Amino acid sequence: MKMKKLLFLFILLFTINLSASSILILNSYHKGYEWSDNIINGMENFFYKKRDLDINILYMDSKRVTSKEYYESLEKLYKVQLKNRKYDLIIAVDRFAYDFILKNYYEFFTTEPILAVGIENFSYEKAEKYGVANRVSALLEKRDLQGNVDIIRTIFPSIKKLYIINDKSLNALHTEPLIYNLIDNFNGSFDLIYLKEDNLENLKKKFSEKEESSAALFIRFYKNKNGELNKNQEIADFIKNAKIPIFVTDSIFIKRGATGGKVIDLNRFGQTSGQMALDILSKKTNKIVESKDLYYIFDSTKLGEFTLPVDALKVPYELVNKRLTYYDRHRGFINFVFTISPLLIFLILGLIHNIYMRKQVEKDLRRRIEFDETLLNAIESPIFWEDFQGVIVDSNETFCKLLKLTCKDLYGKKLEDFKNNKYVKSVIEILDKYKQNEDENYEFDYFDDNLKKRIYLVKQEKFKDEKTKSEGFVTIFTDITKEKEITLEKQKNRQFVIQQSKLAEIGEVFSSIAHQWKSPLVEITAIAQELFYTKKCKDLKEDDSFVKDIMNQVTYMTNTINDFQKFIMPSNKEIEFNIKEAIESMLQIVHHNMKYNNIKISLYIKEDTKLEVYGYKNEFMQSCLNIVNNAKDALLSKDYKNRRIDIKLFNEKNWLIIKIKDNAGGIKKKNMNKIFEPYFTTKDNGHGIGLYMTKVIIEDKMKGKIFVENVEEGAMFTIKLEQNR
Template sequence: MLANQSILIINSYHKGYEFSDRIVKGIEEILYKNTDIDVNILYMDAKRVTSKEYFDSLEKLYSVQLKNRKYDLVIAVDRFAYDFVLDTHNKFFIDSQILAVGIENFSYDKAKKYGVENKVSALIERRDLKGNVDVIRAIFPSMKKLYIINDKSLNALHTEPLIFDLIQNFNGNFELEYIKEDSLEDLKKRFSKREESSAAIFIRFYKNANGELNKNHDIADFIKNAQIPIFITDSLFIKKGATGGKIVDLYRFGKSSGQMALDILEKKPHQVLVSDDLYFIFDSKKLSEFTLPVDALRVDYEVVNKRETFYDRHTGFINFVFTISPFLVFLILGLFHNIYMRKRTEKELRQRIEFDEVLLNAIESPIFWENEKGIIVDSNSKFCSLIGVTHESIYGKRLEDFKDNPKTKEIIEVINKYIENSYENFEFKHFDENRKKRVYIVKQERFQDKKSKTSGRVTIFTDVTKEREINKEKQKNRQFIIQQSKLAEIGEVFSSIAHQWKSPLIEITAIAQELFYSKKCVAEKEDESFVKDIMNQVTYMTDTINDFQKFIMPSNEKVEFDIYEAIKSMLEIVNHNMKYNSIKISVEVQEGTNLLVTGYKNECMQTFLNIVNNAKDALLNNDYRNRHVDIKLFNQNDYLVVTIKDNAGGIKNENIYDVFKPYFTTKSDGHGIGLYMSKVIIEDKMGGIINVENVNGGALFTIKLDQRK
């Protein structure tokens, strides 16, 4: 068994494209037998889009999807996926083995060019054109012309060498004509008339000249209605109108690919193999339509869509009659027993219906059914109670029949809104018999009964009152924790204010003493000067306490504010503390930056304060001559980005993924809710993004705020 192995399958085409889906199904059947293998599938859309811009965009998308994934083996289904794997090998699959399946040729030089010659294996799908010509020659000896039908796609170019080789080396008594059409409609017209001595080999015809992808049922319709026998080279259109041929079974080809993948994981040598798993299959109805005998073939073959004889259609019945004729008596007894069991089943069914009705009425959510004409078929008692009518009066009526009822009118309006946009949750509020407010979410589903051939809609009103109450309580608790976090920072702020007030108090004391003791201060102008100096110091202290009061006030509603102004206000609070600790703070705003965001200004300031205070604590371990915090603001796409970086040595690797968790702290006196609440404020309350990483000897916090709101 292969343990802890991982495989990535890259499909060249979109999901639902039958050619590649059959191959992938075969691969999965083999791989899923080994439950220890992790299999992932990515889909390209190369059948419909082949531009360089598309593959560049796909590469960017995969750079996100495959960023943290490593695969032991990458299976590329068809050429486009294989080319993509080669082009991006050094970026996404540097340590992965490669298996290319479904390609029509393999170049060792190409693999060597990309440096994967020792990592790549391939299972080549080779259509046997010559073998098909020999088959057609054997069952259609009077044929005069054989068409080879191909389209003008990129894949067709890889098949053309086989076609040209066949034509160049052909030796026969009939004509070969190679057709490369641009339009499926033109192809249908060309073969809409009977050509008694002609046939065709269909290789592919998936795209018109305008790049439009032909659907398989349209191609099958052309093959089925063509007035000449159409032979095929793979299993896509067997039983869909094709006459048959020597074909590649795509499902069996996929199983062979899956087994080859297991061999690679088991470290077996790399191989480039051509699949020789071909078999002969023919459609009986088409053979009869064009009078083609397959008896001349000297190989094993399979015939499908055989016309059944009377005996074939009724073999079971005929055998049954001859087998049970001696037991007619037992049949009669069996009929009586069947009648008894039917009566018993009807009784059990009635009991089941009664039980279902009791169970339905026990459900707290109001429910009712409508048929396709909008007539109410049934409902539970909760719905009847909701609109205030009896169960008997609602049956057979339309909801509009009760629109005079105010509650019913509201329900109709909510249902109409839901029908217009079923992806949005529409709420319906209602006061129950106890005058308690109830909140319901509307959900509708269509139903169809195949036996009775009826359909309609089921409408469910899910009671989410408790959930809404819980959410409100959670919001209150979250606001409490935010305020609690803010209070936890007050000690830091008070310390800052204390330092800021010491200087003006000393100045005021000195001025007062000088005024009191100086004998020279006798002039009125000098008195005014002393008073002015004192008032400047008092004004400074007043501004400081006002800034502090604004900060601790909680924000109740979202407002538009300037993020730069918020950062400056925050720095005013901690400025003296930072200077006291010899920490230099720089703020850089990129030219032309849109600084306006919508959210909660004070809570946003709290986030910046939490990060700056954490940086301050960490920087105290640095030499006092080398302590700095750098703040940068710039726009990126639709976001305003704020980065805060220190040079305190960064966060330990084992802690960096835990710093935003509640109550996680590395400080002996820390509370562990500062950065947690910062994440709550930025991501939950303001719809932004916050993360941290270690960069150049320090921690870098990045905050992104959406400006599209």
């Protein structure tokens, strides 16, 4: 008998389980995407309270992956997963899932009804196109834009500008008709501005500063221009940190920085979806319903931050993050005290303790003030505060010593009150010059009574005391004397290294001069000998010819040594010079050496090229000489029949471009990023500072740019010099 009862019970349970309805939920997005998760949580909570249902959820992840190949792969995957499954209802969460089901309905299903949840627009024509119009129901998510504008107008009567923020996603296109309809039919005293953006950083920057009488209505902003999905926390941080009130249309960002609005409660929206699903399972009817799950919710903290009252609203509303009054926070305690009056003594003792603690805090505060004053006076830089009218509020003792005045005499007065004081007069002049261009740091020299020079850097910042609403300026004179001395010493050392680099080239230049002078000396010797041995001839014209030949050779040698002398002299100041002349002078120095080694150098100048630049001519020549000598060494290290160095000059916008190219085979890839480093060399006897100093001269001294690359047969150095400095 017992066995029969157990068998009957097992059959009954098995039959009930088989009779449980089976629902497939296809989510457009991924697990963890807050919008869809809230809706599905609402549905699941509703289902589990009402009926025993078999629920299967599939995630399409269409926010993060949108390629055609991905959707084709999903189709193949779902064909396998759903092949032997039978469902009583298919629920599509948002547009991507709904479109996917329409397109592939007869691949996966037969006669199952469809419930589309969260889409904004429904098209019967689209459903009829796929032959499923009689099977589709929909719960539309309609954002009440006009309702939110009316709310903002009511609680923010002084508003002059309302931004409507939307992104450039496909979902945004479904909301745009509502936005344009709102703008076209709007009749109000303030401007509606549709802000369609695709970069969250741009929004953060735009609303990072306070904009009077402005607010924003946030629709959505989920993807940047590059397709990267913004996390809800990033969007919430933007909304929270914005300097204007931001209203929203759904509940995701309530309690996370939004001021509030007429919003769709996504969890309740999910519960309504669940009820609609059960109705479809019971009645097997289809209908299109517009969601009514709209609620007025506001953040009390944000309302207080922007001084926005909601008392004028004539609809029920909910406040979140509400600031509790003292009574709200201690309601139980106060009720308890009034109920049991003898315990009032404990409250009195608590108040006495509170007074005692306040006294202790005051003592600590005084100590802190004294500490801050001591710390301030310990700073060697002169500092003083003045209000917006120029009255000195406070300063440190260093500033008073700078002016040769007592701090007591300064406080409560303006600097103009001490114009007869020469030190004050100097400070006033310095501040006037600084205010003419606050973007640049202004330096000035100060001489004390012992005529000892000090160099100060002026910096002035505006301050505002939020408690007293007072404004003014803090001025700091930073002593940079030591830093300037160190900088000057570095400049001297750098000039020394430049000269050292130049001397390293002198050996080769001397060799070049020796070759250049050898031929004229031989010629002079031959002419002199010929004149000596033919002196018997008294022909005056012949003597003049000998003298002329000798003088030509001497002139050539003189010009050679003059060019060399000009090259080795350091440039003490910047001048305007002609790049062509500088390069030709440099080439004249190495001409004989290049000719002797069968290296052809060509100089090409594009027509109408502006050749004048501002800088250090000799140092520029040294830079070019370093590059040319390196090219020469590279050409000589290998057996090249056609050795060539090409120099080209041309203009590009405000730059003069110098390109020096050789055909020596190029620079090894592993050395490409090292050749401008100090003491790096690939030569056996190289010093490794030539190209380093070339970079220092071009980029530091002449504010230009230099880089190298391999091209065709060799390497090419490019120098860019700005012409409008």
